[in-house]
Amino acid sequence: MDRLSVPTSRPLTRLIEALNRMPGIGPKMAQRLAYYLLRASAEEAQTLAEAIVAVKEEAVLCAICQNTADTSPCTLCQDPTRDRSLICVVEEPLDVLALERSGAFKGLYHVLHGCISPIDGVGPEDLKVRELLARIHDGEVQEVIMATNPNLEGEATSMYVQRLLSPLGVKVSRLARGLPFGGDVEYADEVTLSRALQDRHSL
Amino acid sequence: MLGGTRLGEADRLVTLYTQRRGKVRAVVRGALRPRSRLGGHIQPLSHCQLMLTESKGLDVVTGCQIIGPLFPMREDLVHHARGFYLMELIDCFCPEGLENPALFSLLVDTLEHLCLGEGGERVLRRFEVRLLDITGFRPELHCCLGCQQALEPVTNYLSPSAGGLLCRACAPEQSPVHSVSVNTVKVLRLLREADMETVNRLNLAPDLAAELEAALRSYIQYVLERSIKSGVWLERLRREFGPNGALGGPQNGR
Ligand SMILES: [Zn+2]
Numbered sequence: 001m002d003r004l005s006v007p008t009s010r011p012l013t014r015l016i017e018a019l020n021r022m023p024g025i026g027p028k029m030a031q032r033l034a035y036y037l038l039r040a041s042a043e044e045a046q047t048l049a050e051a052i053v054a055v056k057e058e059a060v061l062c063a064i065c066q067n068t069a070d071t072s073p074c075t076l077c078q079d080p081t082r083d084r085s086l087i088c089v090v091e092e093p094l095d096v097l098a099l100e101r102s103g104a105f106k107g108l109y110h111v112l113h114g115c116i117s118p119i120d121g122v123g124p125e126d127l128k129v130r131e132l133l134a135r136i137h138d139g140e141v142q143e144v145i146m147a148t149n150p151n152l153e154g155e156a157t158s159m160y161v162q163r164l165l166s167p168l169g170v171k172v173s174r175l176a177r178g179l180p181f182g183g184d185v186e187y188a189d190e191v192t193l194s195r196a197l198q199d200r201h202s203l
Numbered sequence: 204m205l206g207g208t209r210l211g212e213a214d215r216l217v218t219l220y221t222q223r224r225g226k227v228r229a230v231v232r233g234a235l236r237p238r239s240r241l242g243g244h245i246q247p248l249s250h251c252q253l254m255l256t257e258s259k260g261l262d263v264v265t266g267c268q269i270i271g272p273l274f275p276m277r278e279d280l281v282h283h284a285r286g287f288y289l290m291e292l293i294d295c296f297c298p299e300g301l302e303n304p305a306l307f308s309l310l311v312d313t314l315e316h317l318c319l320g321e322g323g324e325r326v327l328r329r330f331e332v333r334l335l336d337i338t339g340f341r342p343e344l345h346c347c348l349g350c351q352q353a354l355e356p357v358t359n360y361l362s363p364s365a366g367g368l369l370c371r372a373c374a375p376e377q378s379p380v381h382s383v384s385v386n387t388v389k390v391l392r393l394l395r396e397a398d399m400e401t402v403n404r405l406n407l408a409p410d411l412a413a414e415l416e417a418a419l420r421s422y423i424q425y426v427l428e429r430s431i432k433s434g435v436w437l438e439r440l441r442r443e444f445g446p447n448g449a450l451g452g453p454q455n456g457r
């Protein structure tokens with residue numbers, strides 16, 4: 001935090017340090033936000049502070065899909081129009097939002113809260129894998145779609161889960177990996193291109 | 204690439220192992236955007252030619268061309284686990300900014316063979332033995348480090364603290380030693396010299412392979428003063444899915 005040693009007040013430094021610890025916020029951005037909050041009305045600061053406290057106190061994990069929610073089971077898991085034979089497995093709650101925005105998925109979700117990362121010592125027991133297995137044992141699920149990130153850790157996670165699930169007689173698939181829509185074949189990197197070739201399908 | 208962390212909104216700070224500069228940390232701008240060309244190129248354990256530009260005291264990757272095999276291509280859990288293991292070993296053994304061309308070519312060589320699916324665990328054992336040699340932790344394998352006598356062809360003891368083998372008389376009771384059979388010592392000596400073809404042809408009985416692995420693992424962990432987390436993962440996969448079950452190839456119905 002040496003770079004932040006601008007003459008400031010102690011509470012301000014504390015706020016800057018706290019903001020700086022958040023993902024995607026560097027020292028400069030943390031300073032900007034802190035000075036903004038300093039100038040903001042007392043009411044605005046209060047609202048933000050209360051929202052932060054509330055998210056810790058009131059947000060719960062849905063007992064079924066493990067997503068963060070207001071209630072357990074969450075509204076998605078309670079929705080009678082969703083297809084209960086399909087579960088899409090994602091790493092983080094934000095991935096659920098992204099998939100929901102696409103409007104293309106009508107099944108249920110399961111949030112693992114991370115991915116297997118052997119080098120960091122993160123194994124399946126640190127994720128919500130046991131909870132997923134329990135859902136499969138209920139027998140209603142016919143297909144599990146792995147939507148982990150397309151990197152080494154995400155793929156290790158997806159392959160591991162697949163290993164656990166396939167003896168249970170459930171179909172396991174994963175999201176196709178290929179060219180981004182609106183992209184250009186000429187500018188695609190080698191890994192993406194080879195993957196896109198592997199995942200090709202007939203027209 | 205040995206690993207990376209997110210930096211800001213869409214950038215990545217990656218750890219690279221390079222031929223000319225050893226371990227380097229560099230920024231890949233926009234790596235997390237789906238259309239990033241660089242982000243797709245810079246994959247863990249892929250051998251590529253990189254262009255680094257210095258900007259504000261940071262190395263920034265400005266160009267990348269893949270020249271070696273694409274490690275992440277194979278969909279195999281154990282293949283991935285071996286990759287993690289190599290990344291962790293290189294990261295632990297190499298200080299930043301110290302080049303080691305011998306180690307670099309050992310890594311490239313090892314990756315190529317793993318990608319071809321040849322040799323399996325034996326390729327990792329060869330890597331471990333060579334890694335110890337190259338980084339200055341070469342264990343003595345010919346005479347006892349206690350009494351300096353040539354070792355008898357009997358069970359001897361590998362002592363990480365002594366830096367090699369000890370005979371039965373010299374092996375201390377308490378301190379960490381690993382008993383090694385005559386065959387294990389033979390294989391250790393062979394791995395130090397052997398080329399990949401020889402290693403590929405090597406046929407190790409399961410208990411010999413297990414002893415070799417355990418001896419090298421404890422030696423390396425002593426040298427590093429820490430455990431190799433991805434080694435634990437590799438062992439776990441073998442335990443959960445069996446030595447052959449874990450070698451399964453393509454999945455998901457293809
Ligand atoms: Zn739910």
Ligand SMILES: [Zn+2]
Nearest residue numbers: 347350370373
């Ligand atoms: Zn001796």
